[in-house]
Amino acid sequence: MVGPEDAGACSGRNPKLPPVPAPEHAGLDGKMIRATGGFGGGVGSVEPPEEEEEEEEEEMPPPQELLRRYLAADGGQLEPGLCYCPLPAGQPRFQPPLAAPRSDASPPDAGSRHRGEEAADARAARHGGMTNGDSGFLPGQDCRDLEEARRLARAGGREPRHHRLRLEESADEDADGAGSPSDWAAPLEDPLRSCCLAAADADEPEGEGSGSGGSPASDGRGSEFSEPPGAGARGPAEGASPVTSAERTSGGEGAKQQLGFSDVHSNSRNTFEVSHRKSARDHLPPAGPPVPSPAAEQGPAGTSARARRSGGFADFFARNLFPKRTKELKSVVHSAPGWKLFGKVPPRENLQKTSKIIQQEYEARTGRACKPPPQSSRRKNFEFEPLSTTALILEDRPSNLPAKSVEEALRHRQEYDEMVAEAKKREIKEAHKRKKIMKERFKQEENIASAMVIWINEILPNWEVMHSTRRVRELWWQGLPPSVRGKVWSLAVGNELNITPELYEIFLSRAKERWKSFSETSSENDIEGVSVADREASLELIKLDISRTFPSLYIFQKGGPYHDVLHSILGAYTCYRPDVGYVQGMSFIAAVLILNLEEADAFIAFANLLNKPCQLAFFRVDHSMMLKYFATFEVFFEENLSKLFLHFKSYSLTPDIYLIDWIFTLYSKSLPLDLACRVWDVFCRDGEEFLFRTGLGILRLYEDILLQMDFIHIAQFLTKLPEDITSEKLFSCIAAIQMQNSTKKWTQVFASVMKDIKEGEKNNSPALKS
Amino acid sequence: MAETYDFLFKFLVIGSAGTGKSCLLHQFIENKFKQDSNHTIGVEFGSRVVNVGGKTVKLQIWDTAGQERFRSVTRSYYRGAAGALLVYDITSRETYNSLAAWLTDARTLASPNIVVILCGNKKDLDPEREVTFLEASRFAQENELMFLETSALTGENVEEAFLKCARTILNKIDSGELDPERMGSGIQYGDASLRQLRQPRSAQAVAPQPCGC
Numbered sequence: 001m002v003g004p005e006d007a008g009a010c011s012g013r014n015p016k017l018p019p020v021p022a023p024e025h026a027g028l029d030g031k032m033i034r035a036t037g038g039f040g041g042g043v044g045s046v047e048p049p050e051e052e053e054e055e056e057e058e059e060m061p062p063p064q065e066l067l068r069r070y071l072a073a074d075g076g077q078l079e080p081g082l083c084y085c086p087l088p089a090g091q092p093r094f095q096p097p098l099a100a101p102r103s104d105a106s107p108p109d110a111g112s113r114h115r116g117e118e119a120a121d122a123r124a125a126r127h128g129g130m131t132n133g134d135s136g137f138l139p140g141q142d143c144r145d146l147e148e149a150r151r152l153a154r155a156g157g158r159e160p161r162h163h164r165l166r167l168e169e170s171a172d173e174d175a176d177g178a179g180s181p182s183d184w185a186a187p188l189e190d191p192l193r194s195c196c197l198a199a200a201d202a203d204e205p206e207g208e209g210s211g212s213g214g215s216p217a218s219d220g221r222g223s224e225f226s227e228p229p230g231a232g233a234r235g236p237a238e239g240a241s242p243v244t245s246a247e248r249t250s251g252g253e254g255a256k257q258q259l260g261f262s263d264v265h266s267n268s269r270n271t272f273e274v275s276h277r278k279s280a281r282d283h284l285p286p287a288g289p290p291v292p293s294p295a296a297e298q299g300p301a302g303t304s305a306r307a308r309r310s311g312g313f314a315d316f317f318a319r320n321l322f323p324k325r326t327k328e329l330k331s332v333v334h335s336a337p338g339w340k341l342f343g344k345v346p347p348r349e350n351l352q353k354t355s356k357i358i359q360q361e362y363e364a365r366t367g368r369a370c371k372p373p374p375q376s377s378r379r380k381n382f383e384f385e386p387l388s389t390t391a392l393i394l395e396d397r398p399s400n401l402p403a404k405s406v407e408e409a410l411r412h413r414q415e416y417d418e419m420v421a422e423a424k425k426r427e428i429k430e431a432h433k434r435k436k437i438m439k440e441r442f443k444q445e446e447n448i449a450s451a452m453v454i455w456i457n458e459i460l461p462n463w464e465v466m467h468s469t470r471r472v473r474e475l476w477w478q479g480l481p482p483s484v485r486g487k488v489w490s491l492a493v494g495n496e497l498n499i500t501p502e503l504y505e506i507f508l509s510r511a512k513e514r515w516k517s518f519s520e521t522s523s524e525n526d527i528e529g530v531s532v533a534d535r536e537a538s539l540e541l542i543k544l545d546i547s548r549t550f551p552s553l554y555i556f557q558k559g560g561p562y563h564d565v566l567h568s569i570l571g572a573y574t575c576y577r578p579d580v581g582y583v584q585g586m587s588f589i590a591a592v593l594i595l596n597l598e599e600a601d602a603f604i605a606f607a608n609l610l611n612k613p614c615q616l617a618f619f620r621v622d623h624s625m626m627l628k629y630f631a632t633f634e635v636f637f638e639e640n641l642s643k644l645f646l647h648f649k650s651y652s653l654t655p656d657i658y659l660i661d662w663i664f665t666l667y668s669k670s671l672p673l674d675l676a677c678r679v680w681d682v683f684c685r686d687g688e689e690f691l692f693r694t695g696l697g698i699l700r701l702y703e704d705i706l707l708q709m710d711f712i713h714i715a716q717f718l719t720k721l722p723e724d725i726t727s728e729k730l731f732s733c734i735a736a737i738q739m740q741n742s743t744k745k746w747t748q749v750f751a752s753v754m755k756d757i758k759e760g761e762k763n764n765s766p767a768l769k770s
Numbered sequence: 771m772a773e774t775y776d777f778l779f780k781f782l783v784i785g786s787a788g789t790g791k792s793c794l795l796h797q798f799i800e801n802k803f804k805q806d807s808n809h810t811i812g813v814e815f816g817s818r819v820v821n822v823g824g825k826t827v828k829l830q831i832w833d834t835a836g837q838e839r840f841r842s843v844t845r846s847y848y849r850g851a852a853g854a855l856l857v858y859d860i861t862s863r864e865t866y867n868s869l870a871a872w873l874t875d876a877r878t879l880a881s882p883n884i885v886v887i888l889c890g891n892k893k894d895l896d897p898e899r900e901v902t903f904l905e906a907s908r909f910a911q912e913n914e915l916m917f918l919e920t921s922a923l924t925g926e927n928v929e930e931a932f933l934k935c936a937r938t939i940l941n942k943i944d945s946g947e948l949d950p951e952r953m954g955s956g957i958q959y960g961d962a963s964l965r966q967l968r969q970p971r972s973a974q975a976v977a978p979q980p981c982g983c
Contacts, residue, residue: 541787541788541837544787544788544809545787545809548807548808548809549808551805551806551807551808552806581839583837583839583840584787584809584810584811584835584837584839584840585811587809621839621840621842621843623842623843626843656843657812657813660811660812660813660843661811661812661814664811664812665811669808669811711830712815712817712830713817715815716815716816716817719812719813719814719815720814
């Protein structure tokens with residue numbers, strides 16, 4: 001699961017997306033935020049350099065927050081397009097496998113997974129959407145829709161009132177009030193679906209269903225939304241399909257499909273935004289900055305009546321999107337005979353189950369860490385009525401069986417009561433827990449937002465002077481705000497090699513020539529005797545590996561938006577440094593840079609990064625140098641985690657077994673992407689030593705478990721780290737690692753290891769101690 | 771860890787990049803095809819307890835990186851391996867052409883007696899085949915390898931490959947050709963770094979005895 005960092009990764013890229021109306025998007029975002037009431041002051045104050053982008057960045061959180069809350073409020077029953085679309089890049093670790101079984105519960109689940117616990121997760125999500133490059137393919141349509149929607153909203157002359165969120169909640173309340181949750185949803189659903197599916201259906205009386213009495217808006221809306229047929233089809237109505245199709249799209253064949261994909265996205269956003277604006281107008285002082293109050297809290301506050309009356313298309317949509325899910329769940333529950341255990345809890349249990357299944361599948365397929373959502377951020381009004389209780393139904397035996405005896409019936413009744421009480425207790429507890437988590441998350445988000453202001457306004461303009469000050473270093477440790485991440489990485493990595501974008505172009509064109517000539521001759525060459533070395537030089541391996549780089553993101557693969565960029569950078573590098581060439585692992589590094597920087601800048605950072613002594617030693621596969629790094633690592637390993645060190649020693653488990661992968665890819669393959677980015681942040685600050693410190697941090701984090709394991713389990717564990725590793729935990733473990741051996745620091749220890757080994761070499765040649 | 775087994779074999783999976791080594795391993799361990807596969811950097815691991823000829827054998831599998839450049843690293847992992855899956859891709863002659871080099875590595879670095887099974891992977895891509903079954907089986911014969919064509923995608927022959935290799939090792943132990951007790955012979959009873967060797971000596975002593983079958 002990817003957090004803010006990722007998001008950041010993405011954010012940096014918005015502007016460069018090719019055929020994009022990205023700026024427009026940005027604008028929209030901006031508006032949304034303002035409407036919501038964002039970070040009042042901070043926003044205004046940010047202006048100048050690189051600003052377009054930064055500003056948006058900064059404004060991001062509130063709507064995101066809202067979005068998230070609103071998702072949360074929805075009890076995890078996300079509208080699939082909404083929950084999925086914004087996320088792809090933001091959530092690299094979780095891409096439900098195409099073939100994953102998607103039960104009804106799974107989309108919400110996916111949603112909850114998506115909403116990570118990382119602070120700016122939500123932002124990640126949104127940027128993810130863009131980064132993903134989808135925005136690159138956003139047709140103007142998108143924006144037009146949005147504008148149109150707005151216009152209609154205004155034209156409708158209705159008093160817009162609600163956040164979608166609020167609508168959601170009011171809908172829930174309605175439902176509760178009405179007793180049967182499914183009947184309120186029912187009349188809306190199908191029509192709405194058809195509305196999404198085809199323009200023809202737009203006139204159906206469903207608009208009335210939502211209480212708007214066939215307002216022009218709803219009509220307009222219907223047709224409007226049905227414009228992109230693809231989008232409608234996988235729109236809100238269908239639970240599973242949008243997700244899958246979206247995936248396929250992003251994994252698949254480029255712009256055309258992406259178009260549909262982003263439409264889904266935009267639809268949901270439209271709804272969100274429109275309703276949003278209404279509420280803003282309604283509740284906020286005309287010119288004043290919107291109150292950043294938690295929308296979710298506002299929600300239940302008696303707006304439901306108005307919501308109902310006003311109907312409006314926001315209502316219309318809100319209802320469409322969510323009730324559907326609820327109903328599906330419920331109907332499933334009701335159709336099962338006999339005892340129904342916590343039919344509604346299953347939202348939760350189901351969710352966990354499906355998420356588990358998905359995760360397993362996913363793991364199975366990727367063998368990679370997919371952070372399970374440590375806690376779901378769904379939030380219902382648990383405080384009022386634990387929902388599980390409503391769905392545990394005590395039934396008599398079917399009539400074809402002998403009736404229960406009195407005692408039995410009594411006992412069952414008692415058991416039933418106990419179960420209900422138990423469930424209630426549990427849910428209330430969980431609700432509290434969730435609430436706390438949400439609070440922390442919001443706080444984190446705010447921290448990130450304020451950090452961003454500092455980075456943009458104070459640090460970046462005065463980089464040379466400030467970057468090594470204590471204050472900046474401390475702030476740096478907290479993780480770079482996604483929007484400045486690429487910039488800071490670039491500055492920190494530097495450009496000792498003095499590579500210019502022009503130089504990059506030169507090497508790129510050289511690579512393209514080679515590549516072309518290769519493909520022209522390859523048919524003959526392939527048949528006989530192309531050596532492996534030739535093959536590597538021929539860029540073939542690059543091609544092969546690109547498709548295997550963050551495969552779950554579906555953005556570097558053939559047809560994905562960054563496939564060519566990744567290919568170009570790696571190809572250009574092999575021409576720039578034929579002595580190093582392409583080495584597996586590079587594709588991950590380049591990919592992470594691409595997610596955060598423009599192409600040429602990414603190349604410059606890439607080449608300079610690989611030119612650092614440690615990276616050069618590894619990518620040249622200079623075995624003896626690598627051994628020195630491992631030996632130095634072991635010095636600190638023993639110093640910090642002596643027990644574990646001895647345990648490993650007793651199994652002759654040498655650090656190369658796990659460190660090679662970690663160091664080669666700078667953790668981007670083994671840690672969740674957001675976490676890897678945070679490691680990169682501090683790696684940029686502290687240099688190579690931090691890579692090894694991170695390794696020790698991981699060992700420390702799992703010390704207790706590792707101490708219980710034998711060789712093979714340790715090796716398996718460390719080469720495939722758990723997916724639920726969180727940045728807080730890892731970084732507190734890293735912080736606890738002292739990179740000081742008696743009085744020697746990393747570099748000094750490394751120097752003395754070099755010396756020792758040199759001397760040792762005279763006596764006996766070193767071999768890997770595996 | 772309550773696993774019990776009679777033997778522990780260290781297995782290698784070797785072969786050129788992109789031949790499907792990790793996918794074979796994944797298919798063997800999880801019975802599933804690994805869709806979103808990464809390239810292996812350095813080494814990855816898998817283990818599974820299998821039943822072969824009435825014995826339980828734990829296979830400890832080292833799945834190595836395929837890129838030529840990594841060979842200097844992966845070579846150090848060969849030591850003490852009892853068996854190896856030597857993998858090429860039937861749709862790529864290059865991967866077939868480099869088999870000899872891989873085999874030499876295995877025999878010199880692990881042990882001359884290492885039991886190697888040649889796996890022509892991606893059998894499901896028959897239309898794109900560049901290496902015929904006949905040609906490969908001839909190569910296998912000449913080099914005293916077992917040979918199977920496998921598909922990590924469909925799972926065809928994947929388990930067989932591992933089991934066949936394990937069975938052969940067991941047979942060699944039975945026939946006395948391999949002595950699991952003897953260290954440094956290249957073929958070991960389990961792996962030097964493994965749990966079994968940590969256990970009281972008696973545990974080890976017991977193991978070779980059941981081979982009277």
